[in-house]
Amino acid sequence: MAGNRAVAYMGAGKVEVQDIDYPDLVLRDGPGVNPLNVGRKCEHGVIIKVITTNICGSDQHMVRGRTTAPEGLVLGHEITGEVIETGRDVEFIQKGDMVSVPFNIACGRCQNCREQHTHVCLNVNPDRPGSAYGYVDMGGWVGGQSEYVMVPYADFQLLKFPDKDQAMDKIMDLTMLSDIFPTGYHGAVSAGVHPGATVYVAGAGPVGLAAAHSAQLLGASVVIVGDLIPERLEQARSFGCETINLRDHDDLGEQIDQILGTPEVDCAIDAVGFEASAHGQNAQEAPATVLNSIMDITRAAGQLGIPGLYVTEDPGAADEAAKQGSLSIRFGLGWAKAHTFVTGQTPVMKYHRDLMNSILHGKANIAKAVNATLISLDEAPHGYQQFDSGVAKKFVIDPHGLVRN
Structure with missing residues (x-):
């Protein structure tokens, strides 16, 4: 089985790149995972090979020690990647698809999801409405600042890019669709x-x-x-x-x-x-x-x-x-x-398809606006330090070295 490496919060001001378990279609116990979510089966999910994953200001709040995040929490909720495995119940997303992952985790079945309030899904976090990858008190779904990550409810959530080559040409813009844009x-x-x-x-x-x-x-x-x-x-x-x-x-x-x-x-x-x-x-x-x-x-x-x-x-x-x-x-x-x-988290799915089209057709230049800056997974701890100092950069992690400069 393949290995997996990820960026983990290790206490105020400290992050480390660690070896973690390769994901499967079950939410396992681990730092920050809600006990009521442990063992949750996700045959509606997929395994993604991460192409890009971004450092977010929300991550930085945790890293500064300004939340109750536990040590060992795998960070990262801004994820773009290629589907390499699909669960039994996935019908429309296929292996090889290149996708943007909304940072909100949403089931697509509850009242809020049906009303496009995917930022406050009722079924993914036992503590309160709304959930996210790699974030404190958000249900404990494992973060995506990693080489591989599991994404549940794939048919509902994932935004598939129409053409992989075109997407790689625009990847520094498209990576912003998971959250920041x-x-x-x-x-x-x-x-x-x-x-x-x-x-x-x-x-x-x-x-x-x-x-x-x-x-x-x-x-x-x-x-x-x-x-x-x-x-x-x-x-x-x-x-x-x-x-x-x-x-x-x-x-x-x-x-x-x-x-x-x-x-x-x-x-x-x-x-x-x-x-x-x-x-x-x-x-x-x-x-x-x-x-x-x-x-x-x-x-x-x-x-x-x-x-x-x-x-x-x-x-x-x-x-x-x-x-x-x-x-x-x-x-x-x-x-x-x-x-x-x-107020509140952003319902990413309400906007991401339109914003993708704005990027693909040259109307939006979000990577230039935020000064997107590519780094490797091993450079992530230094990226967090730089971001905390106030540099005018949006750090984009390339875990597998797949992005062309």
Whole structure:
């Protein structure tokens, strides 16, 4: 039997490449696996040879020790690969198919899945609706920053690429379909971005850059990106965004006024989440900063898309309330301005086929927007270190050396 190697979380600030079991069509016991999921048979699943798998900011939250993730948890929920084995109950996906794997695990049979709410499937996580690969409290499905991975409910979930050679030519873009591109796009859609809209995106990490590019695809007239790191802001400017350095300026409305002639935007997107920082020099972590600031600078009756991650438990938070996910949000301001808030994980399947076609036909250039950077599996620990330092890169792991530079 073939071996398998994977990236595992080994405690705050530490990841290792380890030898792990080759996957089969049963969810086995292991770090983070929900006891009620152990032994779950997945004849509706497939084994995938991973072509690309990406490091995500959500992974980084775990690696920083800001969740209750157990040591030994295999990381990775952004997966693209080739099907090499199919379960008995798989009818439409075949060996040799090249596919994108949505990071949400969804059964396709429950009420939520039938209503396209695949991000909160009722049947894949015994603790709460919604599940994902290699993520804390998400049912314990083994992560995909590995050479091989098992994917359940294959007929329902997998997005098959029409042509393998074409897909390999566009692989650095297509690898973003498992999470980051749909997540950024969902943030823009949730914020009500439309032709002519003015848009503010909080955060110039990969999700923020994906949201900014998505806002452009949706016809925004101006996209403004705010961040604390100059290199990330430079990356946003590289594809036509206006930028605000929040380290140098603590009055966001004033900076927007200088760009637009008004201190408000039509739409705003929070691509930061619970590890947000206050604005200005020497600013410290202040998790409600982004939510409060985007309410302040979004016009009355505007919409707020919130793809940034918020958690129910944050052991590294500065105060007891934040450790339970309770933040000091100016909800009264949002109520008074009649804002619409859209939160939660992204229902990837709602968007990924359309976004695939946008990539294949040259309308979307998401790899350029997020500065996709290829690394090997053995380079993954260093990639996590670089990502944590704030570099303006989206790291794409190539476990088998199959991607042409």
